Amino acid sequence: xxxxxxxxxxxxxxxxxxxxxxxxxxxxxxxxxxxxxxxxxxxxxxxxxxxxxxxxxxxxxxxxxxxxxxxxxxxxxxxxxxxxxxxxxxxxxxxxxxxxxxxxxxxxxxxxxxxxxxxxxxxxxxxxxxxxxxxxxxxxxxxxxxxxxxx
Amino acid sequence: xxxxxxxxxxxxxxxxxxxxxxxxxxxxxxxxxxxxxxxxxxxxxxxxxxxxxxxxxxxxxxxxxxxxxxxxxxxxxxxxxxxxxxxxxxxxxxxxxxxxxxxxxxxxxxxxxxxxxxxxxxxxxxxxxxxxxxxxxxxxxxxxxxxxxxx
Numbered sequence: 001x002x003x004x005x006x007x008x009x010x011x012x013x014x015x016x017x018x019x020x021x022x023x024x025x026x027x028x029x030x031x032x033x034x035x036x037x038x039x040x041x042x043x044x045x046x047x048x049x050x051x052x053x054x055x056x057x058x059x060x061x062x063x064x065x066x067x068x069x070x071x072x073x074x075x076x077x078x079x080x081x082x083x084x085x086x087x088x089x090x091x092x093x094x095x096x097x098x099x100x101x102x103x104x105x106x107x108x109x110x111x112x113x114x115x116x117x118x119x120x121x122x123x124x125x126x127x128x129x130x131x132x133x134x135x136x137x138x139x140x141x142x143x144x145x146x147x148x149x150x151x
Numbered sequence: 152x153x154x155x156x157x158x159x160x161x162x163x164x165x166x167x168x169x170x171x172x173x174x175x176x177x178x179x180x181x182x183x184x185x186x187x188x189x190x191x192x193x194x195x196x197x198x199x200x201x202x203x204x205x206x207x208x209x210x211x212x213x214x215x216x217x218x219x220x221x222x223x224x225x226x227x228x229x230x231x232x233x234x235x236x237x238x239x240x241x242x243x244x245x246x247x248x249x250x251x252x253x254x255x256x257x258x259x260x261x262x263x264x265x266x267x268x269x270x271x272x273x274x275x276x277x278x279x280x281x282x283x284x285x286x287x288x289x290x291x292x293x294x295x296x297x298x299x300x301x302x
Contacts, residue, residue, distance in 0.1 A: 019193035021172040021215045024242045026288050034286040040259050041285065042170035042244065063168035064244070086287025088239035091175045093193065093215070108191050134192065135185040136237025137177050 022094035022142045023064045027077050028086045031060045031069045038062040050121060059121050066092075066121070090128070090138040098143035102127045109133065117143070173245035173293045174215045178228050179237045182211045182220045189213040201272060210272050217243075217272070241279070243291035252292050253278045260284065268294070 028034040035046040044063035051058050056075030060067045068089060070078035080089060095101045098117045106112050111133040120126035123145040131138045179185040186197040195214035202209050207226030211218045219240060221229035231240060246252045249268045257263050262284040271277035274296040282289045 018195060019214050021175060024172060024175060024239075024288075026242075026286070028286055037261075037284070037286050041256060041261070041280075041290070042168065044169060063170050064172045065242075084235065087282070088175075088242060088288050091177075091216075091239060091242075105192060110188075110192070129192075131238070133188070135177070135179055135188050137175075137239050139192070 019093040019095065021064070022092040022140075022144070023061065023066050024088060025066045025068055025090040025092065025138075025140070026086065027068050027070070027081050027089040029069065029081060031058060031067050034067055034086070035060055035062060038065050038067070052121065061121070090140050092126075092140035092142045095141050095143055098125045098127050098141045101141050105129065117141075170244040170246065172215070173243040173291075173295070174212065174217050175239060176217045176219055176241040176243065176289075176291070177237065178219045178221070178231050178240040180220065180232060182209060182218050185218055185237070186211055186213060189216050189218070203272065212272070241289035241291050243277075243293045246292050246294055249276045249278050249292045249294035256280065268292075 026034075031049055038044075039046055039062055042063040042065065047061040049058050049060050053071075055077070056071045057077050058069045058071070060069075068077050070081060072078055073082055077089065102112055102114070102117060111130040113128040113130050114126075117125040117127045120140075120142060125143040127141050129139040129141070177185075182200055189195075190197055190213055193214040193216065198212040200209050200211050204222075206228070207222045208228050209220045209222070211220075219228050221232060223229055224233055228240065253263055253265070253268060262281040264279040264281050265277075268276040268278045271291075271293060276294040278292050280290040280292070
């Protein structure tokens with residue numbers, strides 16, 4: 001049965017979110033194999049591969065997708081892959097003040113993985129919340145290097 | 152060690168993505184339990200719970216997050232929860248023409264779950280891509296009910 005777009009109701013409650021999604025992290029076995037798929041999917045070009053030795057991973061951004069490839073099986077992302085193959089790993093929300101948000105959320109009972117914000121892959125500041133406090137999702141807060149109001 | 156934000160490099164390649172993330176779906180055992188957590192996290196109010204009997208789930212939006220609670224253990228989301236508890240379920244990208252994008256991606260070798268776009272939770276048109284073709288992530292394409300250029 002065809003669906004008539006003219007009949008689609010518009011939900012007036014859908015304003016732009018205060019916590020927009022900055023990107024979604026996907027754990028993969030191979031950036032080299034997966035990046036071309038997401039280039040086709042999104043029409044975006046993959047960024048150069050970036051090594052984050054302190055996390056034991058290489059990362060690559062394709063638009064709103066971050067691919068995470070572990071250096072070995074022992075790190076957090078390596079163990080995540082061992083447990084269930086390539087899949088969604090985390091969701092990152094864009095915030096204006098990551099330090100303030102982290103304080104607010106810890107005070108509200110959320111469990112932080114990072115005690116203080118730290119540099120992220122794109123030059124922003126980031127902090128992670130533990131899945132145990134969010135109902136199962138690994139959540140990253142990202143304060144971009146550019147002001148949100150920049151053109 | 153403190154990190155000086157003034158030293159953060161700005162990545163000039165980070166333009167707004169062509170395929171922005173519309174929302175992230177999280178499978179949960181109980182919307183009633185999980186929604187308040189995401190209300191605190193995002194500062195958004197949860198939408199009224201919506202039943203999608205054809206998918207065997209109830210859904211609820213909190214900003215950019217969609218919570219999915221299965222009606223029973225037998226459906227797709229119910230089986231997903233059984234396999235690994237509450238966790239990220241899918242990522243949805245916003246597109247202007249879901250039918251055209253679905254055709255383009257299937258022609259490029261992606262595997263669609265939906266043969267044609269169908270009505271989504273917010274009155275938009277949606278279509279899902281199978282994780283097998285995306286390297287492990289369940290991907291939804293969303294054409295919002297409102298034009299992207301609307302105020």
